[in-house]
Amino acid sequence: SNSVSIDGVSAGLANSTGPANVGLYSSGTLMGVTATGTTQSIATMDELQEFTVQTTGYGAELGRQSGAQISFATKSGTNQYHGSAYEYFRNEKMDANDWFLNRQGLIRPKLRQNDLGGTFGGPVVKDKTFFFLALEDDPLLTPYASNTIVPTQAYRNAAAPAMLPVLNLYPLPNGAIASNGLSGSFVLGDSVRNPVDAQTLKMDQNLGSRLSMFARYHRARSQSINPSLISSDNVLYTNTETGTFGATFTVTPTMVDQLRFNWSRSAGGSHYVFDSRSGTTMPPDSALWPTGYSAANGAVNLQISEATFTSGQVIVGQTEADIQRQYQVTDSIGVVRGKHRLDIGVDWRRIAPQIGQTGDNVGTLIKNAATAQESITGLRYGSGQFALNSLSLYASDEWRASSRLTLNLGVRWERQPPPYATSGPQPFAALNFDPNNIKTATLAPLGTPPWKTRNTNFAPRLGVAYRLFDKPGFETVVRGAAGLYYDTGVGNALGFISTTPYSARAPAVTGTYPAILANPAILPPAFNLNPPYPSLTLYDPNLKMPYTISWNLAVQQSLGSKNQSISVSYIGNRGKRLLMNVSQLYSGNPLVTSTAAISETANIAASWYDAMQIQFNRRLSHGLQVLASYSLAHSTDLGSDETTANLPTSLVPLAANRGPSNYDVRHGVTAAATWRIPAPFANRMLKAALSGWRSEEHTAELQS
16 A cells, blocks of 8 residues: 655545445555545645655655655745635536436536635744645535436335335436336436635744754545435545644754654544435434434435345435544654765654444345335444554665765664554454464454564665766666565454444344334344354454565666656566455354354465556756656556455465456556746736746546
8 A cells, every 4th residue: 555644744544434444444554535535634735845756666764555655745934925826617517418417318417616725925033933824615516427226106006005104215217117117217417515625824943053843733624425325415524633743953964853743633424314306205213213213323224125126225324423543753863974874763653543333223125015024134333442553663874885876775664563442342363263264263362462563574675876878968877776665464454343343233134114113123232242243353363564575677868958868667566465355154153143254364465566667757948847658567466455355265266366456557658748838028017917827737648
């Protein structure tokens, strides 16, 4: 996975928005984004000063995750007052209508994006204190189109009268009707409001010539509505706050210390709200929930599941309310000694997610509306507070061995203990673990860590740059790098909160509606620490941190000047000890019920990647900047993610899983250009008004 940072601290603040995502999105490995998936959660659009991506061959100061290292740096105030204002504009009149809406003769839904923002910065005390303010507000109105199966009037006419209030949650079809006349398609096009707003205040302070400090506070609020379900909208929200303090101290002319401290908090969650725009009506709570339950303290998932058709879903109620917290301290010291630049550093990080899943859920299937038969399953999801600590140490040496040769040497050490609960029961740990034979697993005493902490995760790094030819304008440089890069191995480690001991499931109960709602057997069951369980997630007690071995070789040739060059590169990666989820129903293990699944995670996956890359780069010169690249690549693996369930290797040999990765792209062509438009006007007023404009980043991308 990729590592994202801003101003030297982690931006891995992703928050869960539902039980299916809770493990992956709460472990601090994914970048925090807004509810609409944008980056205003960490910075406004125009406050970014610099953006860098390093995909391979990076030094020992970077790590924690083995993918690309993505870094953002924000602007600061200066001795001059500067400001900017912008609007990013979109409208449905510039877009084509959805194909399904066109087919039904429905109008194009509204798309209104007026992303307004601005920055302003300057001195508070000249040469000493500076401020920078950034604001952004986007009251986004986005269109959507949905096509869902719903019951017809004929189906309702044949239903038992008691079922009609529930069936009124479904609209009548407005599209094609099935041959049996009982179901049809309902196509809806509309627009929903998905607002995002963000604010940043950054202060910089110089204390003499040797010490400078900054403090930055950022806040972002966002909401996203997913209206794809019938009669209900899935409302997602995130509210993020981050505070970062940084200090740079020049100890001596050849020694500099940089300190960073970060506190971040991201609150997010989701709920489902009834919406009548399709002509439906909401029945009273007593028609959907058992006594004592409602949309305020639970959720109901309703679906028609007849022998003749299956409808879309209607979900109403609460599902998730989580808080993600981050505490991070980093410190690095850089020393220049002759031809050597030495760097040593430490990076400590604590992720403390508070997961608040909805306590009670009811899944209802209408099996036969004519006889009012329903099947209801009660579910209970628990909550908890957890902690994940990590520590990294590194040392590196950039050595200019000669005027032509530069070497980069380094080593990084990673320590990543398993997560643990600070409130609520501890996760289960396994004994007799064997992903080839799930049947053998037993449980360790409660409180045993899910896996052992390893202290031997050393990652060496090597980089070489050699200037082969140095004729001015036609320089040739050969670069190569190799290294070992660890990943945290906790990407989905909190996934156990969706299983025992944090969840419980009642057996499905079939009965006649509405009497079935009074049956106590449909109530969500109490949590139970004693087997057999309705589901179980276990980890190899000898789990180790996954890692990638990466190497590359590149030749860069200047083309007539230092402003433009072409490079040809080879890149190779080998993923080792990657995590794989192995799951089996009817495993025969007495820890679970006869129909339940056990999921086990172990270091049994691997990946292979090889690529050739050709890149042309023209830095901004005479108003023109161009970047064009072509890649020929192939990626294969035994599993492209750690969440997808795989059968035990005793049933499917591990080698049979090898194939192209989900993200395998054989050919990729990307080109981007920026042109600063000239303003050849003698009139000073015209020149001031029309100069400085540019045609911004015309980009083309092809892949196969």
